Amino acid sequence: MRRPRGYVLVADRLFDGRGGVLVNPVVVVEGSVVADVGTRGSVEFPEGYEVIELRGVTLLPGLIDAHVHFSGLRTYSPAEALTTPPELRALRAARDAERALMAGFTTVRDCGSTIALHLKRAVSEGTVLGPTIVAAGRPICQTGGHCDIHYLPLEEVRRLGLALLCDSPWECRKAARAVLRDGADFIKVMTSGGVGSEKDDPRHPQMSVEEVRAVTEEAHRVGKRVASHAQGAEGVRIAVLGGVDSIEHGYFLDEEVVELMLQRGVYYVPTLCLVEFYKKTLENPPPGIPEWRLRKQEMCVDAMPRSFQLAYKAGVRIASGTDYYGPPLRAFGNHADEPIAMVKYGMRPEDALVAATKNAAECLGLSNVGVLERGKVADIVGVLGDPITDIEVLRRVVFVMKGGSIVRKVV
Numbered sequence: 190m191r192r193p194r195g196y197v198l199v200a201d202r203l204f205d206g207r208g209g210v211l212v213n214p215v216v217v218v219e220g221s222v223v224a225d226v227g228t229r230g231s232v233e234f235p236e237g238y239e240v241i242e243l244r245g246v247t248l249l250p251g252l253i254d255a256h257v258h259f260s261g262l263r264t265y266s267p268a269e270a271l272t273t274p275p276e277l278r279a280l281r282a283a284r285d286a287e288r289a290l291m292a293g294f295t296t297v298r299d300c301g302s303t304i305a306l307h308l309k310r311a312v313s314e315g316t317v318l319g320p321t322i323v324a325a326g327r328p329i330c331q332t333g334g335h336c337d338i339h340y341l342p343l344e345e346v347r348r349l350g351l352a353l354l355c356d357s358p359w360e361c362r363k364a365a366r367a368v369l370r371d372g373a374d375f376i377k378v379m380t381s382g383g384v385g386s387e388k389d390d391p392r393h394p395q396m397s398v399e400e401v402r403a404v405t406e407e408a409h410r411v412g413k414r415v416a417s418h419a420q421g422a423e424g425v426r427i428a429v430l431g432g433v434d435s436i437e438h439g440y441f442l443d444e445e446v447v448e449l450m451l452q453r454g455v456y457y458v459p460t461l462c463l464v465e466f467y468k469k470t471l472e473n474p475p476p477g478i479p480e481w482r483l484r485k486q487e488m489c490v491d492a493m494p495r496s497f498q499l500a501y502k503a504g505v506r507i508a509s510g511t512d513y514y515g516p517p518l519r520a521f522g523n524h525a526d527e528p529i530a531m532v533k534y535g536m537r538p539e540d541a542l543v544a545a546t547k548n549a550a551e552c553l554g555l556s557n558v559g560v561l562e563r564g565k566v567a568d569i570v571g572v573l574g575d576p577i578t579d580i581e582v583l584r585r586v587v588f589v590m591k592g593g594s595i596v597r598k599v600v
């Protein structure tokens with residue numbers, strides 16, 4: 190396919206990722222980079238560039254989902270991961286990557302899976318169409334922790350190697366080094382129980398500050414970040430004191446721990462859209478979902494919006510992440526569910542858009558995406574309508590450009 194020297198995108202509105210809006214914007218894309226941004230009349234149209242008119246469209250920086258898992262799973266049955274061949278799961282995950290990209294999500298962070306490290310490579314070499322992937326590889330938790338598989342014999346969990354179980358600072362340090370050796374972009378730890386693990390409680394802490402600190406020291410000295418799954422306030426406190434860079438879920442926050450997150454500049458990925466998922470599946474349980482999981486979902490639904498509002502009002506930096514991993518209701522392609530849920534539970538639409546662009550990029554440690562301005566990577570999305578007056582239009586993605594290449598255009 191012939192590629193023009195560059196593109197000039199002309200639209201109705203532009204949201205820059207920082208909170209600013211341009212009316213009648215023009216964006217010049219040269220190669221893989223944004224060469225200029227301005228309003229009509231103020232920006233020169235370079236010769237030989239293809240002009241793309243996007244009528245009724247709002248342009249945004251490529252959207253970012255800061256919390257997914259490329260699992261290739263399609264049901265809520267706990268045994269599916271163990272009974273589905275890994276090759277099949279990897280092929281499904283490749284399809285999921287394409288779905289995310291077509292929905293306008295040009296960057297995603299995989300918070301723990303064995304597939305993502307390889308899928309990331311397949312995308313970057315051009316084998317698979319998908320978003321830029323920032324991958325954690327194998328997550329780290331304590332024996333009996335959230336990424337342990339509680340119904341299997343311990344030896345079997347260790348043999349499977351889907352996660353690393355560690356029970357001292359030195360074991361944690363060694364696990365962190367192993368994950369970095371695998372090629373992880375960041376490290377995921379678990380400092381509380383969770384909804385998806387059978388025998389623990391989301392409110393109870395896991396790991397010690399010393400164990401978390403061993404991981405963050407190893408990551409930080411090679412310029413990488415650490416994200417912690419932490420639902421109860423004590424698990425959040427352990428993670429923050431241990432030096433993590435982002436808190437995932439944070440379902441049961443209190444004022445003290447919110448203050449600590451603020452002081453340390455820790456990002457918060459509330460995965461708030463799961464409230465909707467929890468409510469739907471409590472009303473109408475999908476096949477295979479275990480009873481204990483429903484009971485835990487019920488335990489969290491009221492606390493989640495409360496914690497989100499507490500952190501939002503206090504000014505904690507919030508990033509958008511869905512925790513979607515493949516099954517129905519948590520399928521790839523529906524990543525806009527999170528900014529939409531954020532607005533539903535009291536966030537200004539402008540802030541929800543910042544959470545899904547600039548804040549998410551910063552949370553991932555990426556400085557070349559997340560804002561739409563000169564010099565950034567040309568990851569650009571167009572939605573039909575104005576997401577500031579109606580956040581739901583984030584579902585109406587009509588244009589996707591990744592790294593200067595148009596991957597979707599339906600206007």
Ligand SMILES: [Zn+2]
Pocket residue numbers: 256257258300512
């Ligand atoms: Zn997750």
